[in-house]
Amino acid sequence: xxxSDDSMTDEQPVLTDGGGDAHAVHENTDYLDHEVxxxxxxxPFMKDNLRMIFVLFAAWIIGVFxxxxxxxxxxxxxxETTVLGGxxxxxxxxAIVSPLIALVLAAxxxxxxxxxxxxxxxxHETEVEDDSEATVSADGGEVVSDESEPAETTTGDDK
Amino acid sequence: xxxxxxxxxxxxxxxxxxxxxxEGFKVIPALTVVLMLAVFLGVxxxxxxxxxxxxxxxxxxxxxxxxxMAIGAxxxxxxxxxxxxxxxxxLGYFGLAYVVGWTTGYFILLIFMAAQFRRFGKYTAPDFVGxxxxxxxxxxxxxxxxxxxxxxxxxxxxxxxxxxAEYILGVSYEVGVVVFMLVTIxxxxxxxxxxxxxxxxxxxxxxxxAFTGGxxxxxxxxxxxxxxxxxxxxAETAELSEIAAEAxxxxxxxxxxxxxxxxxxxxxxxxxxTCGLPHVLVRFYxxxxxxxxxxxTVWGLLFICILYWGTAAYAVFGGLLYEDPASGADTGxxxxxxxxxxxxxxxxxxxxxxxxxQLADLxxxxxxxxxxxxxxxALATTAGLFISASSAAxxxxxxxxxxxxxxxxxxxxxGRTTIVAVGLLVMLIALNPPALIGxxxxxxxxxxxxxxxxxxxxxxxxxxxxxxxxxxxxxxxIGISFVAILNDVLPMYVDIGGEGAVSPELAxxxxxxxxxxxxxxxxxxxxxxxxxxxxxxxxxxxRMVRQCHSPEPMSQQQTAEDVAATDGGQPADD
Amino acid sequence: xxxxMYDTILVPTDGSKVAEKAVEHAIxxxxxxxxxxxxxxxxxxxxxxxxxxxxxxxxxxxxxxxEMEELQNRAKKATNAVGEAAAEHGIEVIxxxxxxxxxxxxxxxxxxxxxxxxxxGSKGRSGVRRALLGSxxxxxxxxxxxxxxxxxxxxxxx
Numbered sequence: 036x037x038x039s040d041d042s043m044t045d046e047q048p049v050l051t052d053g054g055g056d057a058h059a060v061h062e063n064t065d066y067l068d069h070e071v072x073x074x075x076x077x078x079p080f081m082k083d084n085l086r087m088i089f090v091l092f093a094a095w096i097i098g099v100f101x102x103x104x105x106x107x108x109x110x111x112x113x114x115e116t117t118v119l120g121g122x123x124x125x126x127x128x129x130a131i132v133s134p135l136i137a138l139v140l141a142a143x144x145x146x147x148x149x150x151x152x153x154x155x156x157x158x159h160e161t162e163v164e165d166d167s168e169a170t171v172s173a174d175g176g177e178v179v180s181d182e183s184e185p186a187e188t189t190t191g192d193d194k
Numbered sequence: 195x196x197x198x199x200x201x202x203x204x205x206x207x208x209x210x211x212x213x214x215x216x217e218g219f220k221v222i223p224a225l226t227v228v229l230m231l232a233v234f235l236g237v238x239x240x241x242x243x244x245x246x247x248x249x250x251x252x253x254x255x256x257x258x259x260x261x262x263m264a265i266g267a268x269x270x271x272x273x274x275x276x277x278x279x280x281x282x283x284x285l286g287y288f289g290l291a292y293v294v295g296w297t298t299g300y301f302i303l304l305i306f307m308a309a310q311f312r313r314f315g316k317y318t319a320p321d322f323v324g325x326x327x328x329x330x331x332x333x334x335x336x337x338x339x340x341x342x343x344x345x346x347x348x349x350x351x352x353x354x355x356x357x358x359a360e361y362i363l364g365v366s367y368e369v370g371v372v373v374f375m376l377v378t379i380x381x382x383x384x385x386x387x388x389x390x391x392x393x394x395x396x397x398x399x400x401x402x403x404a405f406t407g408g409x410x411x412x413x414x415x416x417x418x419x420x421x422x423x424x425x426x427x428x429a430e431t432a433e434l435s436e437i438a439a440e441a442x443x444x445x446x447x448x449x450x451x452x453x454x455x456x457x458x459x460x461x462x463x464x465x466x467x468t469c470g471l472p473h474v475l476v477r478f479y480x481x482x483x484x485x486x487x488x489x490x491t492v493w494g495l496l497f498i499c500i501l502y503w504g505t506a507a508y509a510v511f512g513g514l515l516y517e518d519p520a521s522g523a524d525t526g527x528x529x530x531x532x533x534x535x536x537x538x539x540x541x542x543x544x545x546x547x548x549x550x551x552q553l554a555d556l557x558x559x560x561x562x563x564x565x566x567x568x569x570x571x572a573l574a575t576t577a578g579l580f581i582s583a584s585s586a587a588x589x590x591x592x593x594x595x596x597x598x599x600x601x602x603x604x605x606x607x608x609g610r611t612t613i614v615a616v617g618l619l620v621m622l623i624a625l626n627p628p629a630l631i632g633x634x635x636x637x638x639x640x641x642x643x644x645x646x647x648x649x650x651x652x653x654x655x656x657x658x659x660x661x662x663x664x665x666x667x668x669x670x671x672i673g674i675s676f677v678a679i680l681n682d683v684l685p686m687y688v689d690i691g692g693e694g695a696v697s698p699e700l701a702x703x704x705x706x707x708x709x710x711x712x713x714x715x716x717x718x719x720x721x722x723x724x725x726x727x728x729x730x731x732x733x734x735x736x737r738m739v740r741q742c743h744s745p746e747p748m749s750q751q752q753t754a755e756d757v758a759a760t761d762g763g764q765p766a767d768d
Numbered sequence: 769x770x771x772x773m774y775d776t777i778l779v780p781t782d783g784s785k786v787a788e789k790a791v792e793h794a795i796x797x798x799x800x801x802x803x804x805x806x807x808x809x810x811x812x813x814x815x816x817x818x819x820x821x822x823x824x825x826x827x828x829x830x831x832x833x834x835e836m837e838e839l840q841n842r843a844k845k846a847t848n849a850v851g852e853a854a855a856e857h858g859i860e861v862i863x864x865x866x867x868x869x870x871x872x873x874x875x876x877x878x879x880x881x882x883x884x885x886x887x888x889g890s891k892g893r894s895g896v897r898r899a900l901l902g903s904x905x906x907x908x909x910x911x912x913x914x915x916x917x918x919x920x921x922x923x924x925x926x
Contacts, residue, residue, distance in 0.1 A: 061745070066740055066741070066743070066744030066745070066746060067737045067740045067741060067744065067758060068740075069740060070657060070736075070740070071654075071655065071656070071657045071736075071739050071740050071742075071743050072655070072656055072657065072658075073655040073656065080745055081743065088305045088306075091301075091305065092302075092305065095298065095301055095302075098298075099294055099298045099461070099465075100458065100461075103291075103448065103454065103457055103458065103461075104454075106287075106448035106449075107448070107449070107454045110447075110448060110449075113448070114446055114447060114448070117428065117432060118428065119425055119426075119428045120426070120428040120429050121428035121429035121430070121431060121432035121433075122427075122428035122431055122432070123431065123432065123435065123446045125287065125446065125448055126287065126290070126431055126446050126506075127428070129287070129290045129293070129294060130282075130290050130293055130503075130506040131424060131425070131503060131506070133293075133294050133297075133298060134293065134294065134297040134298060134499045134502055134503065135499070136298075137297060137298035137300065137301040137495065138297075138301075138492070138495050138496055138499055140301055141300065141301045141304050141491065141492045141495050142492050144301075144304060144305055144488070145304070145488040145489050145491075145492045148485070148488060149485065152485070152745065155745060157745045157746070157747065158747065159482075159483045159484070159485045159486075159747050242813075242869070243813045243825065243828075243829055243867070243868045243869065244868050244869055244872040244873070244876075245866060245867070245868035245869070245872050245873040245876040245877075246813070246828055246829055246833075246866065246867040246868050246873075248831045249828065249831065249833040249834075249865065249866070249867055250831060250833060250834055251831045252830065252831040252832065253829065253830050253831040254830070255830070256826075256830070315835055317820045317821065317824055317836075317838075318820065318821060387817055387822060387825070388822070389821075389822035389823070390822055390825070390826055391826060473821075476821055476823050477823060479823050479824070479827060480823045480826045480827060480830070482830075578822075581817070581818065581821055581822055582821065584818050584819070585818070585819055585820050585821045588818060588819040588820075589819050589820050593819070599783075601782055601783065601784050602782060602811075602812045602815035602819070603782070603784075603815070605815050605818070605819040606812075606814065606815045606818055606819065608819075609815075609818035609819050610818060613818070755837075
């Protein structure tokens with residue numbers, strides 16, 4: 036029952052719109068019916084997500100392995116150039132900058148995912164509502180109905 | 195590399211210089227350790243659950259910052275605290291592969307695995323493998339690997355404990371290992387709970403204060419740095435590099451201690467190992483939702499970086515002080531035992547962080563604080579590893595595979611027995627460890643990288659990865675990583691003639707600490723190839739995988755399996 | 769109807785044979801006293817800690833027990849057994865699950881639900897084994913002021 040990629044082309048124009056249309060796309064997608072394959076994203080959401088992932092991943096490769104590879108090809112330059120009062124460039128880039136780049140990229144991704152969620156109208160707050168009683172009875176009744184209610188007559192754990 | 199270092203150490207010992215660390219019982223540091231441990235254990239005890247009030251209703255949620263601190267504390271083992279500075283100090287630029295490998299990997303974890311694992315929502319890593327790959331064999335292999343990883347990782351911690359015991363308690367290394375390991379075994383076996391998020395957040399704060407406090411104090415008193423040592427030790431690095439050059443050693447030259455291949459292999463192994471460690475991934479089960487999972491990882495990386503940015507600084511300061519101690523004490527260099535700081539014996543190297551504080555002539559209470567931090571870090575990490583081992587043995591092997599009707603009491607018995615057995619095994623090996631702290635831990639990462647990372651990654655990102663593929667892959671990963679480690683380590687214990695590894699050619703392309711550069715791609719190929727020719731996974735497994743990626747928020751009371759099985763039904767949004 | 773001494777009886781069960789014996793007694797008493805019968809399974813958080821990992825204890829504490837199917841199933845299995853045994857005698861059972869340290873959870877539950885009598889099984893361990901594994905029954909005895917009937921699992925062997 037997996038949808039093939041050509042169902043995607045119908046929805047592609049919608050992606051550039053964002054806003055309400057993306058919400059509609061999201062509401063209409065049954066994510067459990069779409070194949071998960073990292074090189075063949077089968078939903079618009081996944082496509083957006085993976086695109087960002089690969090971009091940031093490329094940046095990460097450069098940030099993490101760039102200094103050492105540069106040191107290989109330009110050893111003299113990397114070891115003799117000093118920054119910030121004496122750090123050999125290769126040392127500084129590797130010991131301080133590479134971790135920093137990874138941190139920044141991580142923050143960028145997390146922020147981007149938040150934006151993506153907003154675009155598609157996904158909220159994580161639905162599960163943590165204050166009227167948690169309502170949430171419990173809702174899914175206690177619906178989804179995991181026969182599993183979450185061990186008490187047959189009364190529920191002694193209600194407060 | 196390690197073998198040579200330790201052989202130099204034995205040569206040095208013959209000449210009457212033992213190590214630079216001032217041994218002897220010190221009251222204040224001893225009390226500091228006791229106090230630190232008391233705080234950790236006390237918090238764990240205090241938050242021990244008498245009776246849970248609300249089983250079914252979501253309580254207070256833990257925010258990303260607190261979670262991030264727990265992730266940071268999880269990472270703050272003797273390897274981070276002591277080991278990395280040791281490796282940078284003695285191996286120069288090559289040691290920086292440890293810095294890069296143990297920080298930047300969290301980005302990969304974030305983009306590919308954190309949120310997905312959260313949605314999968316089971317109990318242990320072998321659970322994930324067993325359920326995702328619908329196979330008891332896969333679960334058993336995963337449980338076995340979890341135990342091995344825990345043991346190897348913990349040996350490094352034991353080593354750190356022994357060294358610090360020499361300084362704080364004045365006992366021999368061996369006695370130190372035994373004492374602290376017994377304390378750890380005792381505590382965990384009798385009542386775990388060191389690993390609650392709250393406890394770990396407190397641990398992080400205490401440990402980072404001890405670590406960073408020492409760094410600032412050393413930098414300040416020696417005139418190296420003022421308000422932000424991380425950006426101020428440039429001149430010192432240059433100076434140290436010249437000192438090394440005079441003794442014909444290379445500190446900042448990138449490929450003097452290891453080729454480009456070796457550097458990259460090590461970094462890759464550590465990065466991928468980060469994404470394959472069971473006890474790292476199960477932390478994500480405690481966060482509320484994927485968004486929290488993501489931001490917790492970001493905060494966690496920040497807290498980890500705060501520590502790791504300081505390791506290179508400690509290495510440089512430590513190196514300078516080793517060459518010319520402000521306290522006037524004897525070191526390997528001043529006594530002429532070794533030509534330069536880069537040749538310091540292994541025991542000095544692993545203690546470099548504390549040594550730096552001591553050689554900077556800091557007051558004893560401050561040096562003791564730094565040392566106590568190392569002990570606490572090692573102990574807390576070991577406790578976590580033991581729990582990881584006990585749950586693999588109790589839940590995955592005993593209960594799921596052997597005795598599904600096991601009572602809670604029986605599970606506890608199996609768990610506690612495992613902790614004692616694993617603890618004793620670790621203790622024995624730590625009495626005579628085959629490598630430096632950082633290297634030992636790196637070996638456990640190499641195993642995690644080759645065995646677990648591929649099945650985690652492909653398990654989450656390719657729904658057609660089959661159980662036969664996973665089993666073949668894991669066995670291949672075990673083969674490669676174990677052979678690499680044994681190749682390096684066996685000569686330490688068994689006399690096979692010659693120097694260094696059993697097969698130096700093999701050790702050059704497949705070091706025990708860095709086997710994943712080759713191991714992971716090979717395992718990927720194996721999994722893909724075998725999965726292609728075996729039957730696709732059942733539909734409900736595929737739906738489970740899709741649920742891990744679905745952006746539909748899961749309710750509090752669901753796991754991926756639940757939602758997938760009931761057709762993705764979800765409670766009313768608002 | 770005059771008030772009897774035991775209106776509400778609690779039989780904590782861990783699903784073991786030891787508990788089964790206690791259940792027999794509890795049912796008999798419930799019949800004789802026309803009492804309400806509660807069956808309680810306590811998820812031992814210490815066991816979860818060592819057996820599943822500390823993270824899982826945190827999940828329970830955070831109110832996410834609903835996600836943890838396997839634990840729920842164990843609980844239900846144990847309390848269902850009581851329900852079925854009681855049904856044969858026409859007695860209704862209130863089944864419930866709690867989590868925490870067993871003796872404390874039992875005490876809390878008993879207080880909250882106005883339990884008049886707790887009926888528990890005991891294996892009568894002694895010596896080293898008792899020191900190492902402890903006895904929930906014994907600790908419950910000590911921590912609660914509610915009357916406790918201890919049904920020994922061992923037969924009389926003299």
